[in-house]
Amino acid sequence: MPGAISGLTSADASRIQQHVNGIALINDPYKLLAADCNGSNTVTTSDALRVQQAVLGNPVDRDWFAAHTWRFVPEAYVFPVPTSPWSAPTSISVVGGAMNQNFIGIKMGDVNSTASPASAPGLNPNLVYKAQDRVLEQGAMFTTVFNAYNFDDLLALQFGLQFDQTKLKLLGVETISGSPMQSDNFGLYDVAKGEIRAFLSMAQSKTLANGTQGGFRLKFQVLQGGNKLSEVLQLSEEVLHIEAYSSSYRPGPISLEYENVATGTIEPGTSNLSLLQNVPNPFKTVTSIGFVLPETCDAQVRIFDISGRLIEEQGGTFTKGYNQLDFRLDGYSGEGVLYYELITPYGILSKKMMLVRE
Numbered sequence: 001m002p003g004a005i006s007g008l009t010s011a012d013a014s015r016i017q018q019h020v021n022g023i024a025l026i027n028d029p030y031k032l033l034a035a036d037c038n039g040s041n042t043v044t045t046s047d048a049l050r051v052q053q054a055v056l057g058n059p060v061d062r063d064w065f066a067a068h069t070w071r072f073v074p075e076a077y078v079f080p081v082p083t084s085p086w087s088a089p090t091s092i093s094v095v096g097g098a099m100n101q102n103f104i105g106i107k108m109g110d111v112n113s114t115a116s117p118a119s120a121p122g123l124n125p126n127l128v129y130k131a132q133d134r135v136l137e138q139g140a141m142f143t144t145v146f147n148a149y150n151f152d153d154l155l156a157l158q159f160g161l162q163f164d165q166t167k168l169k170l171l172g173v174e175t176i177s178g179s180p181m182q183s184d185n186f187g188l189y190d191v192a193k194g195e196i197r198a199f200l201s202m203a204q205s206k207t208l209a210n211g212t213q214g215g216f217r218l219k220f221q222v223l224q225g226g227n228k229l230s231e232v233l234q235l236s237e238e239v240l241h242i243e244a245y246s247s248s249y250r251p252g253p254i255s256l257e258y259e260n261v262a263t264g265t266i267e268p269g270t271s272n273l274s275l276l277q278n279v280p281n282p283f284k285t286v287t288s289i290g291f292v293l294p295e296t297c298d299a300q301v302r303i304f305d306i307s308g309r310l311i312e313e314q315g316g317t318f319t320k321g322y323n324q325l326d327f328r329l330d331g332y333s334g335e336g337v338l339y340y341e342l343i344t345p346y347g348i349l350s351k352k353m354m355l356v357r358e
Contacts, residue, residue, distance in 0.1 A: 009245075011251075012111045016035050017048050017202065021203045023203055028082070029082040030085075037051060051201075055240065056186070056197045072103040072104065072105055125244040127253070128149040128255050130146070130149060135228055136225045138222050140221070142220060143174060144218050144220070146215050147212055147215045149210045151208040153205045153206075160240030161234070162235075164227075167222070167223055167227055170191050170219070176217065178212075179208075186198050197239060257274055259292075272294040273291075273344060275349035281353050284355070286330075288324050293321065295320050297317070329355060337352055337354060340352075340353060
């Protein structure tokens with residue numbers, strides 16, 4: 001079954017939507033045949049929906065792709081009208097084609113099989129979801145907000161979440177007004193195994209303000225207390241391949257970061273100190289480091305090499321919420337792994353980044 005949907009991603013669904021909406025027509029006959037997921041001899045929103053549901057884990061759609069994994073066209077065949085390839089002599093098979101014949105195999109639903117995202121212009125996405133960590137109290141019910149950061153020029157995304165089903169029970173997905181992540185973007189078919197799948201494909205890319213605009217909420221009941229939420233709920237590649245796609249179909253990572261549990265003089269629930277991954281990463285000369293402060297305060301960002309030597313630093317008074325500093329390291333001759341840290345009255349956070357040279 002995994003092989004039947006391998007190669008199917010939210011980017012394929014977005015590409016189909018773009019064709020249906022007339023934003024970017026698919027003119028390649030092989031890609032049109034791949035986009036016709038339900039075999040109706042046309043490309044419609046139903047095809048994009050079939051990809052979405054299969055990736056989200058819907059057993060009906062997964063079984064369909066298992067039975068219609070490949071379509072084969074004789075290599076010598078010439079399409080009379082490339083934009084209308086439906087009359088092509090094709091055969092559908094799960095495992096392969098006929099012996100001693102030359103043919104071209106088309107993976108159903110994998111519309112972007114020949115795309116070259118690495119050569120497309122633009123930056124790789126670096127989507128970050130942030131959630132407030134908490135100590136779990138047995139029997140308690142709580143809702144966790146997953147705020148989105150770096151939701152910049154995104155066309156599609158997908159990720160899997162894994163939670164410990166002996167510690168937590170999922171009560172539901174709650175949507176946020178204005179966010180593209182709505183209830184039908186989540187697959188809960190294997191929630192009994194602690195698995196949550198998320199899938200978003202759009203015909204046009206979006207750039208959203210940092211915070212709730214691209215976020216969502218999950219509501220849980222605690223079955224067994226004593227752990228932190230960050231210990232029992234994490235992103236999981238085993239549940240679903242994790243990736244975001246820009247408007248140019250460049251892929252990039254998605255990460256989940258937990259904000260510290262509020263302690264000391266900070267009121268519970270108001271702590272929002274976080275250090276984001278630098279963008280781009282890896283980088284050659286210039287990179288941006290974002291961070292979120294619970295209140296307006298003095299803060300400092302410092303960069304070190306692997307030996308601990310200070311390379312660069314910036315500081316000042318920054319406002320509550322999201323802030324960003326740009327660093328240019330063309331005066332530094334080294335390369336490789338570097339460390340950066342955020343120093344605030346509310347704590348110190350650190351991360352790694354990669355500097356590469358041509």
